[in-house]
Amino acid sequence: MSKQFWKGSAMLAPVPAALVTCGNMERSNVLTIGWTGIVCTRPPMTYISVRPERFSHDIIMDSGEFVINLTTSAMVRETDFCGVKSGRSVDKFAACGFHAAPAVKVSAPLIEECPLSLECKVTESKLLGSHTMFLAEIVGIDADEKFIDSKGKLNLQQCGLAAYAHGEYFALGRKLGDFGFSVRKKKKRNPVSNKNKR
Numbered sequence: 001m002s003k004q005f006w007k008g009s010a011m012l013a014p015v016p017a018a019l020v021t022c023g024n025m026e027r028s029n030v031l032t033i034g035w036t037g038i039v040c041t042r043p044p045m046t047y048i049s050v051r052p053e054r055f056s057h058d059i060i061m062d063s064g065e066f067v068i069n070l071t072t073s074a075m076v077r078e079t080d081f082c083g084v085k086s087g088r089s090v091d092k093f094a095a096c097g098f099h100a101a102p103a104v105k106v107s108a109p110l111i112e113e114c115p116l117s118l119e120c121k122v123t124e125s126k127l128l129g130s131h132t133m134f135l136a137e138i139v140g141i142d143a144d145e146k147f148i149d150s151k152g153k154l155n156l157q158q159c160g161l162a163a164y165a166h167g168e169y170f171a172l173g174r175k176l177g178d179f180g181f182s183v184r185k186k187k188k189r190n191p192v193s194n195k196n197k198r
């Protein structure tokens with residue numbers, strides 16, 4: 001195998017094509033974020049990185065709150081729109097036909113059309129260069145009930161989630177396995193007794 005060496009750049013992919021909401025129910029904004037992820041399990045911590053010139057940057061800086069809303073492949077046009085249009089001049093909720101819903105733990109609204117929303121409170125902000133990283137605790141999760149089965153399990157594979165990679169949007173594909181499946185012992189099949197064969 002032959003590989004080319006390139007200079008360091010933001011080439012980690014895929015990443016979520018997330019819609020981040022900020023502000024409050026009376027005055028809110030939506031921006032598209034690719035630079036996000038999980039940084040800790042206990043407590044549950046995440047981050048988003050936002051350019052200082054973005055309209056939402058100062059809103060998040062002042063409020064210390066935001067919501068990460070996961071998007072679906074059916075929402076990809078609206079997701080792209082929220083990444084290229086500024087909330088200074090456009091009401092993105094209205095333009096995209098999104099419905100704002102109140103969160104439980106933060107002032108920023110949820111997007112009803114998104115299957116999963118993570119309510120976040122900022123614990124630290126740090127200017128890293130082109131972006132400010134907002135480190136935050138996930139203080140609540142809002143999940144669409146239609147993706148929760150009778151056992152209370154969230155089935156995100158049914159949501160048709162969207163992903164972003166190097167300037168392009170993708171629909172996530174089929175499920176390949178569960179965490180730990182490569183080392184999990186197979187269940188032994190119960191032999192059918194002669195009594196049951198009658």
